[in-house]
Amino acid sequence: MRVTPQSFAAEAFTANDEMPPADARLNYCCPPSMGSAVPSPPRIRFGVFDFDPRSGELWKQGRKIHLEGQPVQILTCLLEKPGEVVTREELHRRLWAADTFVNFEHGLNAAMKRLRQALNDSAESPRFVETLPRRGYRFVAPVQPFPSTDAAIEHLGAPETPIEDPLDDSPGTDDTAVNVPQLSLNATRKRWVWALPLGIIVLSLALWLVQRLHLFRPPPAAIRSLAVLPLANLSGDASQEYFSDGMTDAIITELGQLSELQVISRTSTIAYKGTRKSLPEIARELKVDAVVEGAVFRAGNQVRITAQLIRAADDKHLWAKSYEGSMGDILALQRRVARSVAQEIRLDLTPREQAILMRDGKQVNPAAYEAYLKGRFFWNKRTAESLKKAVEYFNLALQKDPECTQAFAGLADAYSLLGDWEYAVMAPKDAYAKAKDAARKAIELDEALGEAHISLAFCLDNFDWDWARAGAEFNRGIQLSPGYATGHQWYAWHQAATGHIESALAEMRKAELLDPLSLIISADFAELLLVARRFDDAIMQARRTGELDPFFPLAHYELGQALIQKQQYAEGIAELRKAIELSSGDNSSYRLNLAYAYAVSGRKEEAREILTSLKNPSGQVFSNAPEIALAYAGLGDRDKSLTWLEEAYSQRFNPGVMLRPGFDSLRSDPRFESLLLRVGLR
Numbered sequence: 001m002r003v004t005p006q007s008f009a010a011e012a013f014t015a016n017d018e019m020p021p022a023d024a025r026l027n028y029c030c031p032p033s034m035g036s037a038v039p040s041p042p043r044i045r046f047g048v049f050d051f052d053p054r055s056g057e058l059w060k061q062g063r064k065i066h067l068e069g070q071p072v073q074i075l076t077c078l079l080e081k082p083g084e085v086v087t088r089e090e091l092h093r094r095l096w097a098a099d100t101f102v103n104f105e106h107g108l109n110a111a112m113k114r115l116r117q118a119l120n121d122s123a124e125s126p127r128f129v130e131t132l133p134r135r136g137y138r139f140v141a142p143v144q145p146f147p148s149t150d151a152a153i154e155h156l157g158a159p160e161t162p163i164e165d166p167l168d169d170s171p172g173t174d175d176t177a178v179n180v181p182q183l184s185l186n187a188t189r190k191r192w193v194w195a196l197p198l199g200i201i202v203l204s205l206a207l208w209l210v211q212r213l214h215l216f217r218p219p220p221a222a223i224r225s226l227a228v229l230p231l232a233n234l235s236g237d238a239s240q241e242y243f244s245d246g247m248t249d250a251i252i253t254e255l256g257q258l259s260e261l262q263v264i265s266r267t268s269t270i271a272y273k274g275t276r277k278s279l280p281e282i283a284r285e286l287k288v289d290a291v292v293e294g295a296v297f298r299a300g301n302q303v304r305i306t307a308q309l310i311r312a313a314d315d316k317h318l319w320a321k322s323y324e325g326s327m328g329d330i331l332a333l334q335r336r337v338a339r340s341v342a343q344e345i346r347l348d349l350t351p352r353e354q355a356i357l358m359r360d361g362k363q364v365n366p367a368a369y370e371a372y373l374k375g376r377f378f379w380n381k382r383t384a385e386s387l388k389k390a391v392e393y394f395n396l397a398l399q400k401d402p403e404c405t406q407a408f409a410g411l412a413d414a415y416s417l418l419g420d421w422e423y424a425v426m427a428p429k430d431a432y433a434k435a436k437d438a439a440r441k442a443i444e445l446d447e448a449l450g451e452a453h454i455s456l457a458f459c460l461d462n463f464d465w466d467w468a469r470a471g472a473e474f475n476r477g478i479q480l481s482p483g484y485a486t487g488h489q490w491y492a493w494h495q496a497a498t499g500h501i502e503s504a505l506a507e508m509r510k511a512e513l514l515d516p517l518s519l520i521i522s523a524d525f526a527e528l529l530l531v532a533r534r535f536d537d538a539i540m541q542a543r544r545t546g547e548l549d550p551f552f553p554l555a556h557y558e559l560g561q562a563l564i565q566k567q568q569y570a571e572g573i574a575e576l577r578k579a580i581e582l583s584s585g586d587n588s589s590y591r592l593n594l595a596y597a598y599a600v601s602g603r604k605e606e607a608r609e610i611l612t613s614l615k616n617p618s619g620q621v622f623s624n625a626p627e628i629a630l631a632y633a634g635l636g637d638r639d640k641s642l643t644w645l646e647e648a649y650s651q652r653f654n655p656g657v658m659l660r661p662g663f664d665s666l667r668s669d670p671r672f673e674s675l676l677l678r679v680g681l682r
Contacts, residue, residue, distance in 0.1 A: 046141045067118045070111035078139040087136040133551045223289040223345040225262035228252050230273040232295035244296040246373035254338035256483025260347050265485040265515035283312030301327050319344045327366035368401035390414045408442035412455035432463035450481025462654045465680045485515035526558040531659045538562035553582040569601035592627035599634030626657040655679040
C-alpha cells in the first residue's frame with residue numbers, strides 16, 4: 001500500500017496535535033492565498049471551457065477538469081481583467097503574503113504550467129494566456145457569460161433512441177425453429193470421465209509454471225540514483241516555507257556525500273514542488289531509480305520530519321519513518337534521515353562515509369540556524385537583490401553564533417556570485433576577497449565541508465590565478481561532496497582553463513546529470529562546447545536550455561555566440577538581441593558581444609557605436625574590459641584589443657574569457673602569449 005503524506009501525518013501526530021488539511025500533496029506545497037478576498041464574477045465561458053470563480057470549478061464541454069489551488073487563483077485573477085496585463089507583483093500579492101518566505105518564481109511558474117496543461121495551452125502559441133516577459137500575463141481569448149440553465153441542459157442533447165439488435169433472438173422475433181443436435185446422457189458422462197483428470201493435470205502444470213516463473217523473476221535493480229522531492233510544510237504557516245525548503249536542501253547535501261549514490265540537486269527537484277505528477281513520472285523525467293518524499297512539521301523549538309522512500313519502477317513504497325528532535329539537534333536529525341535511506345538501499349559505504357553518517361552532529365544555536373536557512377532561501381533565488389539579502393541573513397546568523405559553519409559557507413557562496421559578471425553587484429577584487437575569507441573560516445571550523453573547499457577553489461581560480469592550489473581544493477571538495485553539482489560545474493571551467501578540455505566536458509556532463517533542470521549549468525555546458533570549438537553541439541545545447549525556459553536570457557546569449565561562430569550572422573544577431581531584451585537591456589556583456597557580432601558580420605559602424613557608449617560607464621562595479629577587447633578583436637584592431645586585455649589584467653579579470661574563439665586571431669601574437677603566461681595558463 002502506498003503511504004501518502006496524509007497518512008505520514010496521521011501516524012506521526014499525537015492526539016493533541018492539530019491535523020493538517022486532507023489534500024496534503026497540494027495544500028502543503030501550495031498554501032491558500034493570504035491576500036484579501038476579491039469579489040468573483042459570475043460563471044464565464046471561453047472557448048470550449050466554462051469556469052465558475054466562486055467554486056473554482058472548470059468544465060470542458062460539460063466534463064469537469066481537475067484544477068485546484070494556485071492555478072485556480074491565477075485563472076480567477078486573469079478573468080477579472082480579460083485583455084489586460086496582470087502583473088507578476090499583483091499575482092504575488094494575491095497568492096502570498098508580503099512576508100511569506102516562498103520561492104515565488106518557481107511557485108508561479110509551476111502553477112502557470114499546471115494551468116496551461118489544464119487548458120491545453122502553450123506559452124509559445126497562446127490561445128488563452130499570453131506571457132509578457134518580466135511583466136506578467138494577459139488573458140487573450142474572448143470571454144462571455146455562461147448560458148442559462150435551460151440552454152445548458154439543451155446542448156447536452158435528447159436521450160438516444162434505442163437501436164434494435166439484429167442478433168436479438170428473443171421470443172417473437174423469428175418464427176423459424178432451429179434444430180440443434182442433442183447428445184445422449186451416456187456420451188456426456190464419458191466425456192467428463194476423460195476431461196476431469198486432464199483438466200486437473202493442465203491446472204497443476206500451469207500452477208507449477210507460475211511458481212517457477214515467480215522464483216526465477218529477476219530481483220529489482222539496485223537503487224543507485226534518487227531524487228529528494230521538496231518536503232511539504234505542515235506547520236500551517238506559509239511563511240515557514242524557507243524552513244521546509246532548508247530541510248530538503250540539508251538532506252540532499254547529506255546524501256550527496258555518498259560516492260555510490262547519484263542525488264539530484266535541489267535546483268531540479270524544486271520544479272516539482274506542488275506538482276500533480278505521479279512519482280514514476282517524476283522519476284522518469286529525472287532519470288532516477290527512487291524518490292524520497294515527505295513533510296516537515298515545526299512547533300516552536302520542536303521539529304518533526306517524516307519521510308518515505310519509493311522505488312520508481314513499480315511505485316512501491318519501501319520505507320517510511322518519522323524523526324523528532326529540537327532545533328538544537330537539527331543537524332543530527334537530518335543525518336538520521338540520510339542514514340536511514342543509505343541503510344535501506346544497502347549502499348556499500350566507504351569507512352569515511354560510514355563515519356560521516358554515524359556522526360550525530362554538533363548542537364546548533366536555533367536562532368543562528370534559522371537565519372542561515374533564510375539566507376539559503378534567498379541565495380537559491382540567484383538574483384542580484386536576493387544574493388544581497390542572503391548576505392544579510394548569513395551575517396545575522398554569525399552575529400548570533402560566531403562559529404556557525406554553515407553561515408560562513410553560505411557567505412563564501414554568496415560573495416563568489418556577487419563578484420561574477422552575471423550579477424555584477426561587487427567589484428571582483430572585493431567580492432572574491434570576502435568569499436575567500438569566509439570559505440577559509442568555514443574549513444577551519446569543519447574541514448569535511450566539501451562545499452567550502454569548492455568555494456575557495458573558485459576564488460583561487462578566478463582571482464588569485466593559483467591553478468595548482470585551486471585544483472587541489474576542487475579535488476578535496478568533490479571527494480567530500482561528490483553529489484554537489486556546482487562543484488563539478490566550476491571544476492569543469494578549471495579543467496578547461498588548464499588545457500584539459502575533454503576532462504572539462506566530462507565534469508560538466510556530471511553536473512548536468514546531477515542537476516538536469518538547472519538553467520545555468522545547461523547554459524554553461526553550451527559555452528564550454530563553444531570553447532571546445534564544437535559549434536554544432538553548442539547550438540544544440542543552447543537550444544535545449546531555451547526549451548527549459550524560453551525567457552532565460554543566457555540561453556539566447558549562448559546560442560547567439562555559437563551561431564556567430566558558424567557565420568550564421570542574421571540568426572546569431574537576432575538571438576543576442578533577444579538576450580538583451582530579456583535582460584531589460586541593461587547587460588553590458590550581452591551588448592558588447594552584439595558589438596563583436598556586428599563587427600565580424602561587416603556592420604562595423606554599429607559595432608563602434610556600442611563600443612563608444614560602453615567604454616566609460618558611470619557607476620559600474622564590474623569591468624567591461626574583456627568584452628571591449630573581444631569587440632576590438634572582431635573589428636580586426638589587434639592593438640586596441642590587447643590594450644583592453646591588459647586593462648582587464650590590471651583589474652584581476654577572470655582569465656577564462658581568453659579561451660573564447662573570438663580571440664583566436666590574437667593567439668599568434670607574442671603579447672597575447674605573454675598575458676597567458678602571466679595569469680598562469682599555457
